[in-house]
Amino acid sequence: MKVRAVYALILLLAALPWFIGSRYIFHIATMITIMIPLVLGMHLMVRIGQLSLAHPAFWGLGAYASALLTMRLGMPPLLSLLVGAAVPSLVALAVGPIFLRIKGVFFVLLTFAFGEIVDLIFQEWTGLFGGNSGLYGIPKFSILGLRLTQIPHYYVLGLIAAILVYLLMRAIERSDVGAILESLNEDEMLSRSMGANALAWRVAAFVVSAFAAGISGGIYAFYIGFLSPDPFGFQTIVDLIVMVTVGGAGSVLGPVLGAIVTVPLPELLRDAREYQLMIYGVCLIGFMKFAKQGLISFIVDKRRGA
Amino acid sequence: MTAPLLVVDSLTRRFGGLVAASDVSFTVAPGEIFGIIGPNGAGKTTLFNVIAGHYRPTAGRVSFEGKDISGHAADEVGRRGIARTFQAVHIFKNETVRANLHRAAVLARRHNPLTWLSRRPHATPDLEGTAAFLGLDMLLDNVAGSLAYGLQKTVGVGLAMMVGPKLMLMDEPAAGLNPSEKIAAAALIRRLRDERGISVLLVEHDMPLVMGICDRILVLNQGMPIALGTPADVKSDKSVIDAYLGEDYEFA
Numbered sequence: 199m200k201v202r203a204v205y206a207l208i209l210l211l212a213a214l215p216w217f218i219g220s221r222y223i224f225h226i227a228t229m230i231t232i233m234i235p236l237v238l239g240m241h242l243m244v245r246i247g248q249l250s251l252a253h254p255a256f257w258g259l260g261a262y263a264s265a266l267l268t269m270r271l272g273m274p275p276l277l278s279l280l281v282g283a284a285v286p287s288l289v290a291l292a293v294g295p296i297f298l299r300i301k302g303v304f305f306v307l308l309t310f311a312f313g314e315i316v317d318l319i320f321q322e323w324t325g326l327f328g329g330n331s332g333l334y335g336i337p338k339f340s341i342l343g344l345r346l347t348q349i350p351h352y353y354v355l356g357l358i359a360a361i362l363v364y365l366l367m368r369a370i371e372r373s374d375v376g377a378i379l380e381s382l383n384e385d386e387m388l389s390r391s392m393g394a395n396a397l398a399w400r401v402a403a404f405v406v407s408a409f410a411a412g413i414s415g416g417i418y419a420f421y422i423g424f425l426s427p428d429p430f431g432f433q434t435i436v437d438l439i440v441m442v443t444v445g446g447a448g449s450v451l452g453p454v455l456g457a458i459v460t461v462p463l464p465e466l467l468r469d470a471r472e473y474q475l476m477i478y479g480v481c482l483i484g485f486m487k488f489a490k491q492g493l494i495s496f497i498v499d500k501r502r503g504a
Numbered sequence: 505m506t507a508p509l510l511v512v513d514s515l516t517r518r519f520g521g522l523v524a525a526s527d528v529s530f531t532v533a534p535g536e537i538f539g540i541i542g543p544n545g546a547g548k549t550t551l552f553n554v555i556a557g558h559y560r561p562t563a564g565r566v567s568f569e570g571k572d573i574s575g576h577a578a579d580e581v582g583r584r585g586i587a588r589t590f591q592a593v594h595i596f597k598n599e600t601v602r603a604n605l606h607r608a609a610v611l612a613r614r615h616n617p618l619t620w621l622s623r624r625p626h627a628t629p630d631l632e633g634t635a636a637f638l639g640l641d642m643l644l645d646n647v648a649g650s651l652a653y654g655l656q657k658t659v660g661v662g663l664a665m666m667v668g669p670k671l672m673l674m675d676e677p678a679a680g681l682n683p684s685e686k687i688a689a690a691a692l693i694r695r696l697r698d699e700r701g702i703s704v705l706l707v708e709h710d711m712p713l714v715m716g717i718c719d720r721i722l723v724l725n726q727g728m729p730i731a732l733g734t735p736a737d738v739k740s741d742k743s744v745i746d747a748y749l750g751e752d753y754e755f756a
């Protein structure tokens with residue numbers, strides 16, 4: 199019942215920009231929808247017990263790949279969005295078998311280093327990525343001859359993607375695949391003794407989660423129309439961790455709530471920019487001390503999920 | 505004579521300077537209940553972990569159904585038909601008994617993300633039938649972690665059964681059970697063999713249980729095999745009595 203109330207509240211919030219009608223509100227709402235697939239990708243890894251700091255880099259890879267596929271190869275935007283999201287997936291498939299043998303803090307450090315390297319490549323390979331001065335002239339998104347020129351158009355695109363990725367993650371969680379991933383996380387020795395190839399399943403989760411991040415990246419690229427390496431670095435790592443912690447990792451709905459609550463924060467705190475990290479810190483400590491399971495724990499009991 | 509199911513050939517496992525298992529050889533025949541006994545630290549669990557693929561052997565070989573499986577990963581060994589139960593209870597404590605058994609079957613059938621590509625799916629036993637076999641049919645919807653300790657161990661046996669094994673490695677299945685539960689555990693091991701055709705390799709401290717149900721027994725002491733034979737042979741073996749059982753040990 200409470201979960202339904204949350205769905206209703208989210209729907210209401212999602213409709214809010216049309217009632218207010220402000221471009222600025224539409225922009226914030228669009229950014230929320232763009233962050234949702236990304237944070238859900240990160241969340242899938244958290245669910246298998248691996249905190250991946252590579253996801254901002256996957257986000258960036260999806261963004262640059264989608265933009266370049268349309269700009270350089272003239273691919274239709276919808277196709278470059280999907281093919282572009284497959285790029286971080288393929289990278290995850292390539293590095294996953296090495297990274298995912300490693301657990302705990304070393305995995306965190308390794309994925310952090312990986313993200314820094316990718317970000318460095320975005321900065322230094324100016325011929326392809328435009329370096330720090332950026333990649334300009336990304337065409338507008340279009341689908342079935344429909345060109346998306348207004349912010350609300352991108353908001354609708356973002357909403358559709360966020361909903362699809364949310365449904366995908368929820369379907370995974372509720373399926374046998376979800377049971378397998380949870381089993382491996384709970385008791386790897388037991389699960390392996392029953393025949394499960396732990397590494398292969400972890401790589402599969404990594405690939406799917408990188409695809410979700412890539413979708414976010416592609417929509418971001420077409421929406422903003424300009425890319426620089428800036429957003430794909432450390433700040434986004436902090437943002438994502440805050441989203442997962444505040445929303446709660448125990449259910450797929452948690453990170454969605456986290457994104458809804460967290461993305462508008464920098465805008466609300468615009469006059470207090472320098473305090474932003476501090477406020478994040480206080481939020482994190484507060485949640486870890488008083489609500490370890492995040493906002494979602496106030497709504498659903500943590501075992502059943504939403 | 506039929507070909508042995510499991511062959512352990514001159515197996516050695518060292519941890520640094522410590523030889524936890526030294527030149528151990530034995531075979532398990534199809535349909536056999538084979539016991540391994542020895543004092544604490546004798547290397548029994550180590551031997552299990554090497555056979556099950558959790559540790560690599562330092563030297564020697566393990567083969568199963570005529571194929572070399574030495575050094576194979578734990579999941580590969582599992583897929584070949586060797587299941588195991590653990591000395592400590594390993595089950596999914598937050599899930600119901602039904603979900604536990606379901607998970608075991610799913611983990612075995614969909615052992616990697618691409619199994620849907622393979623034409624012949626791995627067959628696993630019927631869940632309700634397995635639960636009934638174990639006497640867990642009335643408890644299917646109970647959360648596994650809330651059951652009594654003995655029942656949790658039974659759920660562990662259920663998990664091993666659900667993967668459809670030919671051989672089950674059982675590490676101290678009766679440890680921590682009360683006397684009547686021990687009798688039930690012994691009966692269950694027999695029924696695994698008699699009714700389900702599962703051969704059993706058993707490590708157990710409870711002497712009456714081991715002597716009562718095993719066809720043959722291997723005795724280890726400080727990693728070294730000191731005797732191998734039927735319960736009667738082992739009971740009367742001089743070196744076994746000296747090293748392990750003690751002069752005043754009373755066999756049941």
Ligand SMILES: Nc1ncnc2c1ncn2[C@@H]1O[C@H](COP(=O)(O)OP(=O)(O)O)[C@@H](O)[C@H]1O
Pocket residue numbers: 519522523524542543544545546547548549550551
């Ligand atoms: N992973 C390990 N690393 C180092 N030593 C180990 C390890 N596992 C077991 N041992 C040592 O090997 C010996 C045999 O242990 P174990 O196989 O657990 O004996 P048992 O099960 O017969 O009681 C012990 O001395 C133990 O300390």
Ligand SMILES: [Mg+2]
Pocket residue numbers: 548549550591
């Ligand atoms: Mg032991």
